[in-house]
Amino acid sequence: MIPTHRKGKGKAQDFDDLDPVITYRHILQNNLGTRDPLRVVALCDSDAFYAACEMVRLGVTDKPLIVLQWEGIIAVNYPARKFGITRFHKLKDAKERCPELMIVHVATYKEGEAEPGYWDKIDSRTHKVSLDYYRRESAKVLAMFKERLPDAEIAEKASIDEAFIDFTKPVRQALLHKYPFLSQIPPDAPDGADTPLPPPPLSNWGTNSHLVPIIPNADSETTSEEELQSTPSTWHDVALQLAAEMMHKVRVDIATKLGYTTSAGIARNKFLAKLCASYRKPYSQTILRNQAIPSYLKPLEFQKIRFLGGKLGEALAKEYDVSTVADLLYASIDYSAAEELQTKFGESALWVYEILRYAEISLNDFQPDSLREKSPFNKSMLAAKALHKPITKAADGPHWIRVLAAELALRLNDARRERPNLWPKTLVLHAGHGKIVVFLLSLVLSLLVGYGTARSKQAPFPFAQEVTVDVIAAAGNKLWKELVGNVTGHIKVTNISLGFTGIETTDASQQSIAGFLAGTSTVTGVKRRSGEGENGSSPKRSHRDTQRARSRPLSPTSAGQNVTSFACSECHKTFSLSPKILSLTSDARERSQALDAMKDEHSDFHFAQSVAREVEPVVKRVGSSKKVEPAKTEKKESTLKGIEKFFNRT
DNA sequence: CATTGCCTGAGT
């Protein structure tokens, strides 16, 4: 709720939570989440990561180096930056600025090669770039975080070279270890556990980190004497400092063992950590104390804040006609007096408002009990290629599909080394057109050859222990055929991509289905009520045994007809095998067995229902009338939709 | 100021 007491522009209230009272309860409690007054999170990102990867690969140190993707510069190491080279320069300009510049082109796939490589001759017409090496190096860095910070939580892998690390837990441990008296509530404490902690003992910031100054410094290159002499003055400061020590150790480790320098920001929440990570780059870390937040943030363009860099930020800037955090803060405080603001603005209003007050509410917090951050594993995998010369003949598709399939095969099998049962549910093929040609093209084509508007096609991807280039390419080619149909002439595809979605490790149920069909299933799914062949209930039976034991012979005709659905005579509903199961096997017998399992399960459902009907009245009389929380039906609005609704309300 | 090649999740 936006607090409505916050009328006017009381200055003190803008940041009244920068020095929150911290009590014994706070330090002894462990699950306060984003509201923890001792929360500490860091964002750690690698400096000029792609360039650093190439330096490590080539054993280069300190030489100016850039990484190329075709004609464009995608990474510039710090020595090269000294020559004024940036990502947006042309290769020619870069060479002129620094004749001894090392130029490395990213690895590429070429047709027929299962693995990407650094070839002498590359050609964007026949090759596609590969970022796999960087992905693997990134995984090494991430593994180092996990290994060296077992108690910290990798809160989010933000990108290939960035991760948020939540230090709250290890910091709390360190705090209690270093200052044992914190775990003892003094007997004379006036409010027991709710008594504020005594002031922290004098300590030192050390020299690991830069400090964002509390008072803005004219000469921002150096930290003022006053700042250097300062000491951590709150328990949160102490927490930040402890996190900084841990962060520093890992960063040094990563630099010496892997050769990558990193920069980190350490603050009370993610968005602040992100904002201060680049305060001093490269190879440095900086601490943003709560007390330093206002002076650091207020002059900042609010569109630099994570999630406000897009259309949402633009909409806000336009609506309020503001550009800095301070502008927007005061504007929104004024507006917030109106009750309707919140309802119209939706979730995003509250989120933006809290952000501006230097707090962070994870959007997850709006959902009742979603303790879960987003999964640390990728759920999709996409290989794409922009064509300089568009594909004009349907016959040219398979060439690129094969290249893309090679990349997907490599990447999926890479991922499978860590997580063996990884299985992509679907394969998606996109055939995109350039922006300008698109409508012209679809117009012409739909008139001339009936090439519909569909530009992507997807299908269940068959489960396979071995995922090979051929399997993927074959499935991809099939999609391609469906997509371009029998168009013989005028297609113009400038962008082609092939990807997996719904990547998961097969969980128990999926494994049992796969196992069932492969003949390794446990028999737990075979139901008592079928009343037949319940002998030999050993947990494992071979496929053949299962067939025999269940003694449900399939007539050749019914097997031949390949039945995939059934109707329940009791509830008159129809059930069919899921596309997933259908993709697992085309064998009629196996399908029929899967269908039988479904039938069993379904009649069990009716059985359970009838039991429930008998038992329910009893439970109602006996049990407490515990009110079941109704499912939250409130529809989740995307941030932008919320904003749009708000702005369109008049 | 921008390119390209990703990646995620929501919504229709």
Add this chain to the structure above:
DNA sequence: ACTCAGAG
């Protein structure tokens, strides 16, 4: 199946 938004 497709679009949009967002970050890097």
